[in-house]
Amino acid sequence: MSLYPQFSFKKHSFDKHSKAHLGELKTPHGSIQTPNFIFCATKAALKSVTTQQAKEAGADIILSNTYHLMLQPGADIVAAHGGLHKMLNWDGPMLTDSGGFQIFSLGHGGVANEIKGRGRPVTEKKMLKINETGALFRSYIDGSMHLLTPEISMEVQRKLGPDFVVVLDECTPYHSSREYMAASMERSHRWAIRSLRAFERHNDGKQALYGIVQGGTYRDLRKISSEFIASQPFFAQAIGGTLGGTKEEMHEIVGMICENLHKDRPTHLLGIGGISDIWNGVEHGIDTFDCVHPTRIARHGCALVNPVEHEGKEHINLFNACYRDDMNPIDATVDCYTNRHFTRAYIHHLLKADELLAGQLLTIHNIAFMTKLARAIRSSIAEGRFSEERKRWVYDR
RNA sequence: GGUGGGAUACUCAAGCGGCCAACGAGGGCAGACUGUAAAUCUGCUGACAAUUGUCUACACAGGUUCGAAUCCUGUUCCCACCA
Numbered sequence: 333m334s335l336y337p338q339f340s341f342k343k344h345s346f347d348k349h350s351k352a353h354l355g356e357l358k359t360p361h362g363s364i365q366t367p368n369f370i371f372c373a374t375k376a377a378l379k380s381v382t383t384q385q386a387k388e389a390g391a392d393i394i395l396s397n398t399y400h401l402m403l404q405p406g407a408d409i410v411a412a413h414g415g416l417h418k419m420l421n422w423d424g425p426m427l428t429d430s431g432g433f434q435i436f437s438l439g440h441g442g443v444a445n446e447i448k449g450r451g452r453p454v455t456e457k458k459m460l461k462i463n464e465t466g467a468l469f470r471s472y473i474d475g476s477m478h479l480l481t482p483e484i485s486m487e488v489q490r491k492l493g494p495d496f497v498v499v500l501d502e503c504t505p506y507h508s509s510r511e512y513m514a515a516s517m518e519r520s521h522r523w524a525i526r527s528l529r530a531f532e533r534h535n536d537g538k539q540a541l542y543g544i545v546q547g548g549t550y551r552d553l554r555k556i557s558s559e560f561i562a563s564q565p566f567f568a569q570a571i572g573g574t575l576g577g578t579k580e581e582m583h584e585i586v587g588m589i590c591e592n593l594h595k596d597r598p599t600h601l602l603g604i605g606g607i608s609d610i611w612n613g614v615e616h617g618i619d620t621f622d623c624v625h626p627t628r629i630a631r632h633g634c635a636l637v638n639p640v641e642h643e644g645k646e647h648i649n650l651f652n653a654c655y656r657d658d659m660n661p662i663d664a665t666v667d668c669y670t671n672r673h674f675t676r677a678y679i680h681h682l683l684k685a686d687e688l689l690a691g692q693l694l695t696i697h698n699i700a701f702m703t704k705l706a707r708a709i710r711s712s713i714a715e716g717r718f719s720e721e722r723k724r725w726v727y728d729r
Numbered sequence: 730g731g732u733g734g735g736a737u738a739c740u741c742a743a744g745c746g747g748c749c750a751a752c753g754a755g756g757g758c759a760g761a762c763u764g765u766a767a768a769u770c771u772g773c774u775g776a777c778a779a780u781u782g783u784c785u786a787c788a789c790a791g792g793u794u795c796g797a798a799u800c801c802u803g804u805u806c807c808c809a810c811c812a
Contacts, residue, residue, distance in 0.1 A: 370764095372764080374764090374765050379765080379767095379768075380768070395764080397764080397765080400766090427764095429764050432764075433764045433765090434764095434765095434766090436764090437764090437765080437766075438766070459766085471766095472766040473766085498764085501764095544764090570764080572764065575763095582763095600764090601764090602764035603763055603764035604763055604764085605763055606763060622763095622764060623763050623764080624762090624763070624764085624765045625762070625763045626763095627765085628762065628763090628765065628767065628768090628769085629761095629762065630768090631767080631768040631769080632761090632767085632768075632769070632770090633768090634762085649759085649760085651758095651759090652759080653757085653758070653759095688768070690768085691768050692768095
């Protein structure tokens with residue numbers, strides 16, 4: 333009997349010139365078509381919009397975070413609601429991340445650039461200690477200490493109750509030495525096995541487990557990791573860790589990693605959500621992406637736009653003075669509540685006036701934009717014109 | 730009418746002889762953001778030339794001084810108290 337009786341993944345249409353393909357991912361909370369994008373509700377909130385609004389804007393699947401929710405409000409409170417789906421009023425598929433990314437983000441003093449190799453390496457690790465057992469975190473909320481192990485992460489994720497759960501891993505930054513990267517990868521593999529064992533002990537068929545491929549920027553390490561994760565009975569696989577210092581490097585490394593992944597399993601690219609990055613990922617066979625970028629930049633005043641129509645820029649900043657009297661919608665071709673009813677000038681005004689509504693309207697637009705992008709990718713594969721459609725979205729190529 | 734106090738860049742507000750083109754805050758103008766310690770962070774903000782540069786500036790007009798936003802005199806407004 334399968335570990336995942338209520339889940340399935342089937343690839344069903346293939347691009348002739350790349351590894352791009354369509355897929356159907358079935359879960360107890362319905363099916364989604366891939367390629368697709370997962371929107372981040374890290375702390376059980378899509379930050380500024382309701383799940384209802386996200387659904388109306390086209391979102392198919394969302395994600396929350398184990399670490400944040402175990403600190404606040406605590407897994408038992410979520411369980412008391414009947415799980416994340418009920419608590420968030422979301423009836424579609426859901427995923428929880430394991431907290432592995434926080435081993436990186438909290439371990440490096442909040443230097444989020446670190447993963448991409450920007451800025452200086454930070455050696456001080458004030459927020460956590462990591463060893464074979466797991467990671468000991470100092471809460472960013474009140475400074476209290478919290479242990480996260482593969483077993484605890486699985487237990488918390490079982491209580492949170494999403495469809496997809498993820499093994500605990502260590503997300504390694506760009507500036508790690510090869511030696512550290514290799515040792516960390518091996519430990520993440522051992523954690524993956526422990527996560528799997530813990531998952532199996534309590535498996536009720538309602539959740540499916542993702543393994544995570546590590547190995548940094550090194551081809552041989554990524555190959556080892558891909559093959560190891562593929563050899564274990566995970567439902568799906570995710571690509572984690574650093575992907576290099578530049579976009580070009582990232583695109584190359586993603587392609588390299590994809591060569592050795594399990595061919596029949598859904599593949600998720602963790603934390604990546606740029607427009608060109610998604611086209612590149614899909615081309616190499618990625619099925620799903622998640623990223624805070626669309627919802628975060630919305631709160632910072634930015635709207636996603638087609639880079640081909642904006643000289644390569646993937647977003648515009650509605651704070652900019654040039655939108656003060658712009659009576660157009662952000663993008664009339666992106667069908668959503670924001671674009672149906674409001675002008676750029678109005679959103680510019682809301683931003684200037686420090687009105688929270690600006691972030692909400694921009695978030696709705698950005699969700700709708702990512703949804704439109706995913707649909708464009710899917711229909712282009714279905715209709716055998718993937719590379720043509722790509723040219724309409726990826727600047728100067 | 731008398732006596733005090735005050736007038737500083739778009740705004741508020743420090744400075745009280747040289748280190749002042751002038752702290753700080755707001756505003757303005759940009760930038761960043763990729764498994765969210767992020768409705769956050771960063772830069773610039775008198776003009777012009779754009780590496781040390783030059784000019785115009787701290788109510789207005791004079792003065793003292795090598796040198797003033799800072800001291801003195803007068804003028805104009807504003808505020809408080811007393812008549």
